[in-house]
Amino acid sequence: MYQHVREFVNHLVPLTEEEWEAAYPFIDVLKLKKNEFFVEEGDIARYISFTNKGYLRVYYNHDGTEITRDISPLHSFVTALPSYVSRTPSFEIIQAITDCELLVIRRDHLEELFEKYNHWQKVGRRIMEEMFVDTQRRIYAFITQTAETRYKLMMMQFPDIFLHVPLQYIASYLGITSQSLSRLRKTVLFDEE
Amino acid sequence: MYQHVREFVNHLVPLTEEEWEAAYPFIDVLKLKKNEFFVEEGDIARYISFTNKGYLRVYYNHDGTEITRDISPLHSFVTALPSYVSRTPSFEIIQAITDCELLVIRRDHLEELFEKYNHWQKVGRRIMEEMFVDTQRRIYAFITQTAETRYKLMMMQFPDIFLHVPLQYIASYLGITSQSLSRLRKTVLFDEE
DNA sequence: GAATATTTTTAACAAATGGTAAAAAATGAA
DNA sequence: TTCATTTTTTACCATTTGTTAAAAATATTC
Structure with missing residues (x-):
C-alpha cells in the first residue's frame, strides 16, 4: 500500500520507521472512477494526494476551453496548490483521467506532522523544490522549443x-x-x- | 540591513527573535557592480541570495542566444536552483542587471539552520511553495495569453x-x-x- | 566630445499556430 | 449491433511570431 510513496519520499529524505508510523494514521485511501473529481471548481483544496494508481489531470476553464496545467505521472504528489496554500476557492480542477487509487492526507494533519517532525517539514520543502525545478524546465521548453x-x-x-x-x-x-x-x-x- | 528580508520572511512564517539571531551569523553581504556575476556557467551554486538592492537576472545560453528565466523583483530570493539542489555545474547564469546589494547564505549553513530550527525549514518550504505557484501562473500565461x-x-x-x-x-x-x-x-x- | 559598441527599431518575407467549420473516426451506451 | 456522443482529423484562411538585414538610437570608452 505505502510502497510507492515510501520510495518516492525516501528518495528525497530518508525517514525513520517512527516518522513513517506517525504519518500512517493520517493517510487515507481514496478511490476515484474515471472522470470523477478530486477537486472541483470553487472547492477549497484541503487534501494533498499521491497517485498510487492511475492518472490525474489538473486543469482550469479559460473562456470555455479547458487548459491543462498538469497531467500527473504515476506515483507523484498532486494538489491544487494555489487553493491549498491560501485556503481560497480553487480555479483549478482535478479530475481522474483513469480509475485512480489515491493516498490522501488532510492539510491540517499534514501541518501537524510538519510541526512535530522537522524531517517531514523537510520532505515538504524538498518536494516543492523538485516541483519548482520541473516547472522551470517546462517554461524553458515553452521559450526555446516549438x-x-x-x-x-x-x-x-x-x-x-x-x-x-x-x-x-x-x-x-x-x-x-x-x-x-x-x-x-x-x-x-x-x-x- | 535585515529589514526587508525580515518583512519578507515574517510574512510567510513569523519567527522569534531567537530564530533570527541564530541566522544572522550565517548571513553575509555581497555587493555586485552592474554586469558582475553571482553564478557563472559551470559554477556550483553554493549560495542563496536575497536582493536587498538592485536586480538580478537568471538566464542561460541556448544556441548562442540568452534565454531569461527570471528577472528578480526587488526583495526576493534568488538562486540557480537546479545546481543548488543537485550540487551539479550550473547551466543557469545569474548576473547583476544593476548595482546590487545581496544578502547571501551558504547552502551548508542554511541546511544547518534547517536541521536545528523546524521553523526555518518551514520558511524554506513556504518560499518554494510561493515560487512554485508563481511559476505555474507564468505557464498559464504562456498557454492562454498572447x-x-x-x-x-x-x-x-x-x-x-x-x-x-x-x-x-x-x-x-x-x-x-x-x-x-x-x-x-x-x-x-x-x-x- | 568623438568614436565605438550595444541596444532598439524597422521592414519584408517565412514559418508556426490559431480559428472556424465540417468530416471522419473512435468510443460509449442502450 | 446500432445509435448517439465524443474525439480526432482535415482543410482553408487569418494571425502571431520568427528570421534576416539594416538603420536608428542609446550607452560606453577613450
Whole structure:
C-alpha cells in the first residue's frame, strides 16, 4: 500500500520507521472512477494526494476551453496548490483521467506532522523544490522549443501517458489546440518513416 | 540591513527573535557592480541570495542566444536552483542587471539552520511553495495569453523593472525576440492613444 | 566630445499556430 | 449491433511570431 510513496519520499529524505508510523494514521485511501473529481471548481483544496494508481489531470476553464496545467505521472504528489496554500476557492480542477487509487492526507494533519517532525517539514520543502525545478524546465521548453519538439520530448519522457490520456488534454498541456496537435502529429509521422 | 528580508520572511512564517539571531551569523553581504556575476556557467551554486538592492537576472545560453528565466523583483530570493539542489555545474547564469546589494547564505549553513530550527525549514518550504505557484501562473500565461497580453501584464505588475532592465532581457523573459517585442510595443503605444 | 559598441527599431518575407467549420473516426451506451 | 456522443482529423484562411538585414538610437570608452 505505502510502497510507492515510501520510495518516492525516501528518495528525497530518508525517514525513520517512527516518522513513517506517525504519518500512517493520517493517510487515507481514496478511490476515484474515471472522470470523477478530486477537486472541483470553487472547492477549497484541503487534501494533498499521491497517485498510487492511475492518472490525474489538473486543469482550469479559460473562456470555455479547458487548459491543462498538469497531467500527473504515476506515483507523484498532486494538489491544487494555489487553493491549498491560501485556503481560497480553487480555479483549478482535478479530475481522474483513469480509475485512480489515491493516498490522501488532510492539510491540517499534514501541518501537524510538519510541526512535530522537522524531517517531514523537510520532505515538504524538498518536494516543492523538485516541483519548482520541473516547472522551470517546462517554461524553458515553452521559450526555446516549438510545439513539435515539445510533443516529441513528451512522447519520450512520458510514453505511458499517451496510452491513457485523450489527445486534447495533451494538446492543451503543450499549449496548442487539438487541431494543431493533429497536424503536427501527421508531420512527425511522415518524418519518422 | 535585515529589514526587508525580515518583512519578507515574517510574512510567510513569523519567527522569534531567537530564530533570527541564530541566522544572522550565517548571513553575509555581497555587493555586485552592474554586469558582475553571482553564478557563472559551470559554477556550483553554493549560495542563496536575497536582493536587498538592485536586480538580478537568471538566464542561460541556448544556441548562442540568452534565454531569461527570471528577472528578480526587488526583495526576493534568488538562486540557480537546479545546481543548488543537485550540487551539479550550473547551466543557469545569474548576473547583476544593476548595482546590487545581496544578502547571501551558504547552502551548508542554511541546511544547518534547517536541521536545528523546524521553523526555518518551514520558511524554506513556504518560499518554494510561493515560487512554485508563481511559476505555474507564468505557464498559464504562456498557454492562454498572447505575447502582447503578457507584456501588458508585466508592465502593470513590475513597472519598476522596465526602468532598469534592457528590453532584450524582457523580451526573452516573455518568450519572444526583441524584434517582436519592439513591434508589439509600437501597436500597444498606438492602442493607448 | 568623438568614436565605438550595444541596444532598439524597422521592414519584408517565412514559418508556426490559431480559428472556424465540417468530416471522419473512435468510443460509449442502450 | 446500432445509435448517439465524443474525439480526432482535415482543410482553408487569418494571425502571431520568427528570421534576416539594416538603420536608428542609446550607452560606453577613450
